[in-house]
Amino acid sequence: MNIEIITTPNDELKESGFGSLKSCNNVLESIINMGHNVVLTTCTTKYDLEKVVIRNPDLVLLAVKYVSFENENDIWLSDYFSKHSINYSASSREVLRFDSDKVLAKLHLKESGIKTANYFTAIPGQYKCAKELPIVFPLFLKPIDAANGNGIDDLSFVTNFIDFESKVLSLHDTFKLPILVEEYLNGKEFTVAVIEKTNGELIVSPIEIIPLVSTNGLRILGQQAKKDDTEELKKIVDNDMKIKLIKLATDVFNGLGIRDYGRIDIKTNKAGECFFMEANLVPGMTQGSSYFPKACEIENELTYDKVIELMLSKGLDRIPYALPSTLNSLLNHDETLPALQPILEPLNHQGFLQHEGV
Numbered sequence: 001m002n003i004e005i006i007t008t009p010n011d012e013l014k015e016s017g018f019g020s021l022k023s024c025n026n027v028l029e030s031i032i033n034m035g036h037n038v039v040l041t042t043c044t045t046k047y048d049l050e051k052v053v054i055r056n057p058d059l060v061l062l063a064v065k066y067v068s069f070e071n072e073n074d075i076w077l078s079d080y081f082s083k084h085s086i087n088y089s090a091s092s093r094e095v096l097r098f099d100s101d102k103v104l105a106k107l108h109l110k111e112s113g114i115k116t117a118n119y120f121t122a123i124p125g126q127y128k129c130a131k132e133l134p135i136v137f138p139l140f141l142k143p144i145d146a147a148n149g150n151g152i153d154d155l156s157f158v159t160n161f162i163d164f165e166s167k168v169l170s171l172h173d174t175f176k177l178p179i180l181v182e183e184y185l186n187g188k189e190f191t192v193a194v195i196e197k198t199n200g201e202l203i204v205s206p207i208e209i210i211p212l213v214s215t216n217g218l219r220i221l222g223q224q225a226k227k228d229d230t231e232e233l234k235k236i237v238d239n240d241m242k243i244k245l246i247k248l249a250t251d252v253f254n255g256l257g258i259r260d261y262g263r264i265d266i267k268t269n270k271a272g273e274c275f276f277m278e279a280n281l282v283p284g285m286t287q288g289s290s291y292f293p294k295a296c297e298i299e300n301e302l303t304y305d306k307v308i309e310l311m312l313s314k315g316l317d318r319i320p321y322a323l324p325s326t327l328n329s330l331l332n333h334d335e336t337l338p339a340l341q342p343i344l345e346p347l348n349h350q351g352f353l354q355h356e357g358v
Contacts, residue, residue: 001316003031003038004052006077007063018063018285026287027061030308043067049075053084059315061089065096065282089315091259091281098256099281100145102180105256109276112255114248116276117185117267121178124169130161138184141167143175147280149221151175154214157184185275187268189221190236192249193283193295195261195310198317202253203310205299206245206266208234209291229289235298241272248274260314263292 007017007024018024024040031038043049046069052060060081066074078096081088091099098105106116120134121144127133138159143151151171158164164181171179192206210232211219221231236242249264256262256279263280284290287304296302302310 001036001058003059004057005040005061008067023286030305059087117182119182140182140184144180185267185269190266191291192264193292194253204246205295207295
């Protein structure tokens with residue numbers, strides 16, 4: 001199959017993606033090992049995207065959600081390739097909004113009865129005193145749309161109104177959007193990799209994440225911890241907890257309408273109750289360190305190459321089946337087609353055939 005990995009210079013991107021060029025090359029090498037024809041394309045202009053359309057690969061693997069060009073609107077790749085009838089990996093633009101907007105995902109899932117930490121949003125000056133806040137301290141503050149721990153540090157944990165105001169102002173100055181304010185959950189941190197197989201079954205791989213103790217005595221999984229890879233990734237030995245995590249991650253995967261794969265972040269309170277935190281639908285794929293492939297390795301003993309193979313499987317399964325040339329030749333004869341029509345019609349209805357006359 002002809003596969004094309006699509007990325008963009010992403011050092012400044014605040015949202016989720018496979019990662020740096022090194023990460024994309026990890027994926028590239030893995031696909032080469034499978035025997036596919038594969039290229040890595042770094043898009044810097046619209047012409048780069050147009051050339052992909054001309055090449056018309058069997059599958060484009062989206063390493064980022066969108067590409068940005070100066071003085072122009074972002075181009076969301078799932079939308080772009082869908083409009084050009086090109087098969088692409090992972091979720092649609094409609095579903096990817098749940099990745100880009102944490103509040104939207106929380107609201108959608110809460111309406112379905114799925115537990116998420118209580119929250120509200122804030123901008124500088126919106127609240128005048130602690131009594132006006134919808135949730136009591138302690139609180140945890142983070143950007144509404146950032147990934148990779150961006151904007152999260154020791155100051156994200158606040159216990160008084162002065163610190164609350166300061167962190168809201170700091171985050172708003174940086175990200176130019178309302179700030180997500182959550183009740184602080186004082187339990188454990190987990191992430192769950194989910195891959196959908198071609199038969200619809202889910203491979204669910206939960207692991208615990210244990211950050212180093214920070215200066216205020218808390219374990220905060222922020223930008224610096226992720227950058228330095230100082231956190232411990234641990235197999236879950238408590239079977240009851242594993243069952244709860246798998247159920248919640250499965251409910252989130254189905255509830256958001258995620259396609260192919262995604263990573264679900266979950267946190268617990270002291271009582272061990274599980275709460276949805278956020279969804280990462282274009283997960284980091286750096287070999288040896290990114291949470292998604294590491295979770296699959298730790299929980300299900302899957303190699304990096306096997307993880308990539310499974311991530312591609314649904315996308316490759318969506319490629320229409322091309323008829324062998326000899327059968328295509330027969331179908332081009334008017335007297336042959338009527339006789340075969342009862343056999344071919346069910347396959348055509350399911351989208352398996354590529355033939356003008358069928």
